[in-house]
Amino acid sequence: MNETVHVPLGDRAYDVLVGRGLFAEAGARIAPLLRRPRVFVVTETRVADLHLAGFRAGLGDIDAPALRLTPGEATKGWAGLTEVVEWLLDQRCERGDVVVALGGGVIGDLVGFAAAILRRGVRYVQVPTTLLAQVDSSVGGKTAINTRHGKNLVGAFHQPVLVLADVDVLDTLDTRDFLAGYGEVAKYGMLGDAAYFDWLEVNGPKLASDPALRVEAVRHAVQMKADIVVRDETEQGDRALLNLGHTFCHALEAATGYSDRLLHGEGVAIGCALAFELSARMGLCSQEDPSRVRAHLADMGMRRDLRDIPGDLPSAEVLLDLMGQDKKVVDGKLRFILARGIGQAFVTAAVPAEAVLGVLRDSA
Numbered sequence: 001m002n003e004t005v006h007v008p009l010g011d012r013a014y015d016v017l018v019g020r021g022l023f024a025e026a027g028a029r030i031a032p033l034l035r036r037p038r039v040f041v042v043t044e045t046r047v048a049d050l051h052l053a054g055f056r057a058g059l060g061d062i063d064a065p066a067l068r069l070t071p072g073e074a075t076k077g078w079a080g081l082t083e084v085v086e087w088l089l090d091q092r093c094e095r096g097d098v099v100v101a102l103g104g105g106v107i108g109d110l111v112g113f114a115a116a117i118l119r120r121g122v123r124y125v126q127v128p129t130t131l132l133a134q135v136d137s138s139v140g141g142k143t144a145i146n147t148r149h150g151k152n153l154v155g156a157f158h159q160p161v162l163v164l165a166d167v168d169v170l171d172t173l174d175t176r177d178f179l180a181g182y183g184e185v186a187k188y189g190m191l192g193d194a195a196y197f198d199w200l201e202v203n204g205p206k207l208a209s210d211p212a213l214r215v216e217a218v219r220h221a222v223q224m225k226a227d228i229v230v231r232d233e234t235e236q237g238d239r240a241l242l243n244l245g246h247t248f249c250h251a252l253e254a255a256t257g258y259s260d261r262l263l264h265g266e267g268v269a270i271g272c273a274l275a276f277e278l279s280a281r282m283g284l285c286s287q288e289d290p291s292r293v294r295a296h297l298a299d300m301g302m303r304r305d306l307r308d309i310p311g312d313l314p315s316a317e318v319l320l321d322l323m324g325q326d327k328k329v330v331d332g333k334l335r336f337i338l339a340r341g342i343g344q345a346f347v348t349a350a351v352p353a354e355a356v357l358g359v360l361r362d363s364a
């Protein structure tokens with residue numbers, strides 16, 4: 001039942017453990033990494049209330065002071081970064097110590113970046129507690145905060161030294177957060193594995209209730225991410241495939257003020273649907289593909305259009321302008337991840353602005 005995905009990055013290689021009951025093994029897994037029996041846990045109140053005691057129990061004799069932040073995307077900013085770094089310094093976290101990120105992707109990204117800059121870099125362990133964090137944000141070393149200019153615009157590539165993805169903790173996720181994570185799960189099938197997408201069409205609706213299927217879904221996604229990251233750790237090429245749907249998604253998150261109007265994974269699902277629609281309109285893939293993507297998202301009960309986002313959105317022109325801050329921009333030109341079919345994504349700059357505006361308008 002329990003699986004290990006190795007991320008072979010030389011002297012920065014690490015393991016991603018995926019399975020059930022991994023919190024009980026936390027001490028045994030983390031102790032070999034420590035110079036002294038003490039870690040510094042950064043989490044947030046909802047996760048702490050639900051899972052901090054269980055995690056600490058698994059740590060055994062390892063001392064684990066904890067900082068509890070406010071849940072939500074707005075915490076992944078300058079103020080949250082300052083709070084984490086200052087707390088770690090108050091705790092006298094040393095350069096040789098290990099920090100633990102216990103939470104979803106917001107915590108993982110924020111704490112990973114704090115670990116990247118504290119004392120010019122300390123080691124950290126990712127303990128992802130959302131489906132999204134287990135299949136995506138806890139692996140690959142992208143750490144960041146958001147600024148008023150946009151998503152993830154300040155950060156670092158800083159790999160964890162261990163990832164503990166205990167699928168049991170997903171049982172306490174509410175449906176909306178579980179489905180937001182599923183947006184990133186489905187992305188993997190769309191970007192590079194048609195067979196996985198086929199499997200998800202059958203098994204996706206069962207993931208919330210079947211831990212064994214959850215382990216397989218998470219393991220497969222993590223293996224795909226690890227394979228891409230090892231090929232292109234700092235996104236000079238292939239790693240951009242993992243950004244499928246994100247040129248749209250990040251603009252939508254900025255437009256909705258990083259609020260709970262739109263969760264990241266929800267934006268990814270909408271962005272993937274738009275990317276496939278754009279691909280079909282450009283004659284890159286058949287119209288059946290975007291229809292199949294949308295049908296699966298509908299089957300999962302997920303948002304798939306701009307009109308599914310509550311509240312007002314800016315115009316298509318304003319959304320296109322927000323895309324201009326995307327980190328994939330080269331020489332001022334937007335780059336999108338489009339697809340020649342399900343499982344056949346590729347990166348391109350040859351996307352007419354009018355075509356982008358068209359899919360945005362028709363989705364609003």
Ligand SMILES: NC(=O)c1ccc[n+]([C@@H]2O[C@H](COP(=O)([O-])OP(=O)(O)OC[C@H]3O[C@@H](n4cnc5c(N)ncnc54)[C@H](O)[C@@H]3O)[C@@H](O)[C@H]2O)c1
Pocket residue numbers: 044046047050051071072073076103104105106107109129130131132133136137138139140141142143152169170171172173174177180181184263264265
């Ligand atoms: N670094 C990367 O490669 C990467 C990849 C994907 C996404 N991200 C980032 O991740 C963030 C989104 O992460 P997320 O979707 O995990 O959001 P999140 O961290 O905000 O967690 C979602 C919600 O679930 C709650 N929660 C967390 N664990 C829980 C549990 N076990 N039971 C009950 N509730 C729980 C949280 O309190 C929160 O309200 C975005 O900022 C996105 O940019 C980063």
Ligand SMILES: O=C(O)C(=O)C[C@@H](O)[C@H](O)[C@H](O)COP(=O)(O)O
Pocket residue numbers: 136140142144151152184235239240242243246327
């Ligand atoms: O790991 C990657 O690379 C990804 O693109 C994964 C994405 O799901 C994730 O949202 C990432 O944070 C987006 O990367 P960014 O470079 O656009 O911030």
Ligand SMILES: [Zn+2]
Pocket residue numbers: 136184246264268
């Ligand atoms: Zn993402």
